[in-house]
Amino acid sequence: MEMEDRSLLEISLPSAGLKSVVLSPEQNSELAKALFFYQSSEYQKLFPKLKNQTNRQALLALFYGPPGTGKTITAQALAGELKKPLARVQIANVRNMWYGKSEKNLLECFTTARAKNLVLLFDEADSLISARHLGRGTSTDNVEHLLRNLFLQEIERFEGVVILTTNMLETLDPALERRLNLKLEFPLPQTRERERLWKKFLKNAPLAPDVNTLSLSQKFPLAGGHIKNAALNALRQLAFLRASEPSMPITQEMLEQAAKKEYSLLEFKNTAKTAGFIS
Known part of the structure; x- marks a missing residue:
């Protein structure tokens, strides 16, 4: 796998597809369906009104489960299956102490992904996908809320694949959950x-x-x-x-x-x- 580093995005070119990952039959089935709906022209013919409503072709997936269960490597394999580069968002670098800079950085991630046809991976994205009402109203909380709202707007507009991973499904923002095409559990393997x-x-x-x-x-x-x-x-x-x-x-x-x-x-x-x- 070749790789190049960026301050906001770590871009790699996965060489292996989903067959390289050890997954359960249920996981394989869910991923296959999600890819079909994302790629299939037949699906768009059957549901033209749905395409017209959203005016985009996108896949927003959430991979959740304990650490070490294969969420990140499956995201890499999914990008490999689609033969697209994977851009792992450096969430810590997106945040910035200067007013408005965090939002600008997040927008840059999506702009770059559009321009280069990247699969976006927000790994350990708990801070972006947790319920927006959490917090005590501090200035930091307000910035986080602004960032989450912008994140929701961008994934609503994005044409392509966005993958989120988390260990904390219980705090998932309902506004994000409504937008998900795929919510896939990664339990401990049998x-x-x-x-x-x-x-x-x-x-x-x-x-x-x-x-x-x-x-x-x-x-x-x-x-x-x-x-x-x-x-x-x-x-x-x-x-x-x-x-x-x-x-x-x-x-x-x-x-x-x-x-x-x-x-x-x-x-x-x-x-x-x-x-x-x-x-």
């Missing part, structure tokens, strides 16, 4: 999906005969991002050990140790979040 993820991330790795990806999937209920981390950590350990034993493969024990560390870290974060130490 055992069989976890096994497919283990196999994907260990593909072409030198595995010992005792490696059992089904057992790993059953023992450790991890998200895809955590499985990837565990596989990479096992590969790093192998690289270190091969300095003295060049023919050593990855063993089940090495993978279980790496998975256990990921799971322990995940449990710690969940405990800390429940206790209020992290948000």
